[in-house]
Amino acid sequence: MLASLLDFFFPRMCPVCGNRLELDEHPLCLRCNVDMPRTKFWEHPYDNPMARMYWGKIPVEKVVAYFYFAPKSGVAQLIYGVKYHGSANIAIELGEMLVDEMEGFFDDIDCIVPLPISIKRRMKRGYNQSDMIARGISKATGIPVERNAVIRRYFEKSQTHLTRVERRDNVDDVFVLKDADALRGKHILIVDDGITTGATTISCAEQILKAENVKVSILALGYSAKQKAQEVPEPMLF
Helix, strand or coil, rough: CCHHHHHHCCCCEECCCCCCCCCCCCCCHHHHHHCCCCCCCHHCCCCCCCHHHCCCCCCCCEEEEEEEEEEEEEHHHHHHHHHHHHCHHHHHHHHHHHHHCCCCCCCCCEEECCCCCCCCHHHHHHCCCHHHHHHHHHHHHCCCECCEEEEEECCCCCCCCCCCHHHHHHHHCEEEEEEHHHCCEEEEEEEEEEECCHHHHHHHHHHHHCCCEEEEEEEEEEEEEECCCEEECCCCCC
């Protein structure tokens, strides 16, 4: 009854299509949820197109993304909302949702490290979007989140319009391992909101791998690839 009253006075909207959500729908409406282009990489977490980006660059275990990402798609709209429009609660719910589908993926993970953002960006956004996704995963699995072992050194320019080489140069030395003891002997899962070239996660992983006897896996909400994605007519405001 309380949920019904809250929904009546404070209706929840689907962050993709903008339609009102039913009580049993979260964080997406059923139609948008069904239409989201899943990668299914978790069915082959050690060998998939995203995992191959890291081969020969860093020693990596499992690499998966939940959705394919493409410009002007429903996934793009969802990620932009999580990243720039204050949709922290949606990010948490997405973290919980992906756990339900990735059966067995988290069984050997000891610790989650959300990709750090700079203090300046955290102050501007009010939160770290990768941390919100990690919170949802932690809530559903019980795996602890380690937020202070790796920090971001400074606020570098955006990756959005850079080439592959420029992206790699842009994130060189921006991460620092601050607490190796917190990671020692663990299988670490790096969580990011979206991955295009993998440059940022590689830079972060390089610092984590300085800790003794660690393994690194990577999970992203979205992966940029030339795949068919759900088109949306106009971006929604969050």
